[in-house]
Amino acid sequence: MTVAQLAQPWQDHSYAFLDESAKRELRRKTLKAIALPGYQVPYASREVPIARGWGTGGLQVTLSLVGPDDVVKVIDQGADDSVNAANLRRFVARMTGVKTTTDALAATLIQSRHRIPEEVLRAEQALILQVPDPEPLREVEPDISVARQMHADADYGLSWLLLYEQLVRYRRIIQGDSYPALVHGRYVMSPSPIPRWDLPKLHHSAHLTLLSAGREKRLYAVPPYTEVRPLEFDDVPYRVEDQRAFACFRTGVRNKFLNELPQGDGSSRYELSDSGYAEKLLRGDLAGPTYFDSEGKFYHDGYLQG
Amino acid sequence: MTVTYRAELLPPALVAERPLLSISGVSKRYGAVRALTDVALELYPREVLGVVGESGSGKSTLLRLLNLQEDPDAGSYSLELPAYQGANLFSLGRFAKRELRVQHIGIVYQNPYQGLRMNNTSSGNVAERLVVAGERSFARLRQAARSSLAASEFPLERMDAPPLELSGGMQQRVQLAKAIALQPALLLLDEPTTGLDVSVQALVIDTLRRLRRELGIAMLVVSHDLGVIRTLSDRVVVMRHGRMVEMGLVDQVLEDPQHPYTQQLVHAKL
Numbered sequence A: 001m002t003v004a005q006l007a008q009p010w011q012d013h014s015y016a017f018l019d020e021s022a023k024r025e026l027r028r029k030t031l032k033a034i035a036l037p038g039y040q041v042p043y044a045s046r047e048v049p050i051a052r053g054w055g056t057g058g059l060q061v062t063l064s065l066v067g068p069d070d071v072v073k074v075i076d077q078g079a080d081d082s083v084n085a086a087n088l089r090r091f092v093a094r095m096t097g098v099k100t101t102t103d104a105l106a107a108t109l110i111q112s113r114h115r116i117p118e119e120v121l122r123a124e125q126a127l128i129l130q131v132p133d134p135e136p137l138r139e140v141e142p143d144i145s146v147a148r149q150m151h152a153d154a155d156y157g158l159s160w161l162l163l164y165e166q167l168v169r170y171r172r173i174i175q176g177d178s179y180p181a182l183v184h185g186r187y188v189m190s191p192s193p194i195p196r197w198d199l200p201k202l203h204h205s206a207h208l209t210l211l212s213a214g215r216e217k218r219l220y221a222v223p224p225y226t227e228v229r230p231l232e233f234d235d236v237p238y239r240v241e242d243q244r245a246f247a248c249f250r251t252g253v254r255n256k257f258l259n260e261l262p263q264g265d266g267s268s269r270y271e272l273s274d275s276g277y278a279e280k281l282l283r284g285d286l287a288g289p290t291y292f293d294s295e296g297k298f299y300h301d302g303y304l305q306g
Numbered sequence B: 001m002t003v004t005y006r007a008e009l010l011p012p013a014l015v016a017e018r019p020l021l022s023i024s025g026v027s028k029r030y031g032a033v034r035a036l037t038d039v040a041l042e043l044y045p046r047e048v049l050g051v052v053g054e055s056g057s058g059k060s061t062l063l064r065l066l067n068l069q070e071d072p073d074a075g076s077y078s079l080e081l082p083a084y085q086g087a088n089l090f091s092l093g094r095f096a097k098r099e100l101r102v103q104h105i106g107i108v109y110q111n112p113y114q115g116l117r118m119n120n121t122s123s124g125n126v127a128e129r130l131v132v133a134g135e136r137s138f139a140r141l142r143q144a145a146r147s148s149l150a151a152s153e154f155p156l157e158r159m160d161a162p163p164l165e166l167s168g169g170m171q172q173r174v175q176l177a178k179a180i181a182l183q184p185a186l187l188l189l190d191e192p193t194t195g196l197d198v199s200v201q202a203l204v205i206d207t208l209r210r211l212r213r214e215l216g217i218a219m220l221v222v223s224h225d226l227g228v229i230r231t232l233s234d235r236v237v238v239m240r241h242g243r244m245v246e247m248g249l250v251d252q253v254l255e256d257p258q259h260p261y262t263q264q265l266v267h268a269k270l
Helices: A020-035 A056-065 A083-096 A144-152 A157-170 A275-283 B059-066 B094-104 B122-132 B138-151 B168-180 B198-215 B226-232 B250-255 B260-269
Strands: A071-076 A109-113 A126-130 A181-183 A187-189 A208-213 A218-222 A228-230 A258-262 A268-272 B021-030 B033-043 B048-052 B074-079 B105-108 B186-190 B218-222 B235-240 B243-249
Touching: A020 A056, A020 A208, A020 A218, A056 A083, A056 A109, A056 A126, A056 A208, A056 A218, A071 A083, A083 A109, A157 B122, A157 B138, A187 A218, A268 A275, B021 B059, B033 B059, B033 B243, B048 B059, B048 B226, B059 B186, B059 B218, B094 B105, B105 B168, B122 B138, B122 B168, B138 B168, B138 B198, B168 B198, B198 B226, B218 B226, B226 B250, B235 B250, B235 B260, B243 B250, B243 B260
Parallel strands: A071 A109, A109 A126, A126 A208, B048 B218, B048 B235, B105 B186, B186 B218
Antiparallel strands: A181 A187, A181 A228, A208 A218, A258 A268, B021 B033, B021 B074, B235 B243
16 A cells, blocks of 8 residues: 555645635634624635635635535625626636525525525525625724724714714715614624615524625624614614615516616616526516515514604 | 801802812823823812913823823822712723713814814714714704704804814814713813914803803813913913923912913013
């Protein structure tokens, strides 16, 4: 018997691209993040063959979690077919050999930028959100070390200042994405650039949500069935984007998050932002229950007012 | 034994009342520089205490320490407030200090950039104090910002303009409104009128005098301008090289200075 026979066969890359030690570190940090809902855990963000700002944080978490039996879906602005989504999906598939899908309910790991799927995710699924800026206090406290003290003291009063300014200047909340939310009554997190429409979906969700910022090297989590409350004034309730007036021109669906498509004649058409869900409807497949029903009512009664 | 006084023979506040603020033995050094050495003073309710001295005499350091922004090397600091009886405020934790600073201490800086968010609205700057203290109703924040700005004689039609667009005098009024928004026990003024032209200076001083009369807030005014000190304060402390060289009633100290440095200072001014 020779040494060569005893050794592992030579490979030109490790499974799922990252070194075993790097994946191990990320998994440990992921566990810590799940144990402290909303707390930003620092981690060693590794080099991956895409540029910072293109989802390196999300990609690393996906790579550290993906196993041979997983099914991966990658979303970019709701779409499966945009360059970034296609690129990341192909990379994960090539590095691991896992199956990929565009069906939110068939996937076990969903890496997403900007959107949470319209269909209600199940308990076995994990949603991995790419985060450009994890710090919800950045707008009101530019000094990061002071901001971390404020997190430690749960001193979040200044976040309301942001809402006050918007109400005074624009008479309404204009925070379209990264709307700060209190997780498990303790940490305020920035839920990445998901629209206001998607934030309530994190509240008492059955699935696990992991949020990872590659450039900022921060990882945080919303574990299943965790309370997530958007910050609001007592007399100004939180509202999602009003989608009642529009219908998707391809599927005719109402009360889902729609993209506006400006037309040459100055008018606008609207289409479903969640392209995986739209495909399903167009094929006539049976789609799962959605977070917002066809009347625009949220699936948790009483969570959203008005 | 308690002494009762006949109304017409009421003793001066310095005798009858306990000081609102008292510090003793306060020293602070930055590297080789002694910023403050063994400073002790007391401030009585509704009193205005002036602090004068040349640049580098430790005035601003003293104010930063009183605002609990920095820790001294030695010394004690107490405020006569129900929850903080007999406590040395310097030894409180970070969170308690912040609480105290938000609820009970107001400060107006010489440079409005230090005290205000220049791009936020003026009313938002005032509301910041309430929001940090836990107010979560937009209508009440709005109302409080309006009444506080009105109290500091700020024109209300401009209450939603950012301080960046306002004149220096108006910026000082926004700072003042922010400082008094929660009716603090103590108001610290760091050269509040320096850099304003004389007529605006007079208006701001008028406002300060009116606030003191109406709200009865104890103030500590730091200035190198003896005219401001003379019009505003009851008592004055003269500082030099981080030490207190003279302390007394304003008229007494400015008319009949005892310490050679104070004599120089007064003569240089007059």
